[in-house]
Amino acid sequence: MTRDAQHTSDRYDLDALRSAMLSERGGEVDDSIPELAAADPDVCGIAIVDRDGDVRDTEDADREFSIQSAVKPFVYALALADAGDDGQAVLEAVGTEPTGEAFDAVILESETGRPPNPMVNAGALLTANLVSGSTPDERFERILAGISAFAGHELRVDADVSESEQLLGDRNRALGYLMRSRGTLGVPVDDAISVYARACSLVVSAEVLAVMGATLAFGGRNPVTGEQVVPGSVVTTVLSVMATCGMYDGSGGWMRRVGLPAKSGVAGGLVASVPWQLGLGVYSPPLDEVGNSVRGVLVCERLSDDLGLHVFGPPPA
Numbered sequence: 001m002t003r004d005a006q007h008t009s010d011r012y013d014l015d016a017l018r019s020a021m022l023s024e025r026g027g028e029v030d031d032s033i034p035e036l037a038a039a040d041p042d043v044c045g046i047a048i049v050d051r052d053g054d055v056r057d058t059e060d061a062d063r064e065f066s067i068q069s070a071v072k073p074f075v076y077a078l079a080l081a082d083a084g085d086d087g088q089a090v091l092e093a094v095g096t097e098p099t100g101e102a103f104d105a106v107i108l109e110s111e112t113g114r115p116p117n118p119m120v121n122a123g124a125l126l127t128a129n130l131v132s133g134s135t136p137d138e139r140f141e142r143i144l145a146g147i148s149a150f151a152g153h154e155l156r157v158d159a160d161v162s163e164s165e166q167l168l169g170d171r172n173r174a175l176g177y178l179m180r181s182r183g184t185l186g187v188p189v190d191d192a193i194s195v196y197a198r199a200c201s202l203v204v205s206a207e208v209l210a211v212m213g214a215t216l217a218f219g220g221r222n223p224v225t226g227e228q229v230v231p232g233s234v235v236t237t238v239l240s241v242m243a244t245c246g247m248y249d250g251s252g253g254w255m256r257r258v259g260l261p262a263k264s265g266v267a268g269g270l271v272a273s274v275p276w277q278l279g280l281g282v283y284s285p286p287l288d289e290v291g292n293s294v295r296g297v298l299v300c301e302r303l304s305d306d307l308g309l310h311v312f313g314p315p316p317a
């Protein structure tokens with residue numbers, strides 16, 4: 001970021017932005033599991049992390065929620081890193097094409113039987129089981145340690161969310177069996193679900209997502225802790241797939257409007273990365289019809305416009 005752009009974001013009135021968002025009443029809270037259905041629709045937390053690791057945030061930015069699908073780019077990054085060779089084995093196992101379908105659509109690439117990309121459930125079920133580890137517990141421990149490094153502190157699992165995800169995950173099981181039938185999931189379906197469900201149940205906040213987004217924005221180096229979490233070559237792949245597939249079936253419109261690699265989750269979390277400039281995290285539970293946080297999208301649109309963050313936008317004034 002140029003010095004001027006950095007100053008602009010330093011001075012930006014995030015509290016005023018949050019207040020403006022609170023009058024936005026659209027969207028519905030996800031009700032796929034009881035823990036998500038109980039979320040407060042009036043919450044809106046916003047956080048930004050810059051290259052110095054300085055965090056700016058609003059009220060509600062420390063509200064905790066389960067990461068859900070916003071974990072997918074980070075799991076993908078760990079799987080790519082663990083595979084070595086710039087993640088070649090993972091790139092062969094999981095496609096990188098947007099689907100134009102819902103995140104949990106029961107579809108695989110017809111020719112290969114591979115998941116279409118790592119941002120839909122089939123892909124994440126697979127990548128969560130391509131990280132290092134010979135048992136489901138070892139793989140989950142790797143994910144927990146790796147994602148904690150993205151976040152800059154030790155994360156924990158919400159045990160109730162994890163249990164509900166496992167109990168109510170029939171569609172994910174269907175995807176698992178479909179992959180098994182095509183020979184593309186190398187572990188038993190229950191093992192795959194158990195790792196994936198725990199990964200989706202990690203507890204984060206808007207502030208934590210902003211640090212995680214900043215770690216991707218700065219080439220895999222966490223700007224708060226200074227730790228290089230994954231190699232930069234892996235991050236280029238992750239950000240590219242986030243840019244094309246990260247916002248469910250609204251990814252094209254999001255990219256045109258906001259112009260940033262991002263990922264959302266059904267709890268209402270949204271993480272975005274402004275390459276070499278900022279990490280953004282937003283949490284607000286009501287979702288639009290494709291599954292993105294209504295206020296999360298609006299916040300990012302506003303920040304992108306006001307700070308000139310669109311990756312294909314004009315140079316900063």
Ligand code: GLU
Nearest residue numbers: 068069103121200265266
């Ligand atoms: N709980 C999730 C699942 O059904 C993650 C959903 C999401 O956030 O998109 O796999």
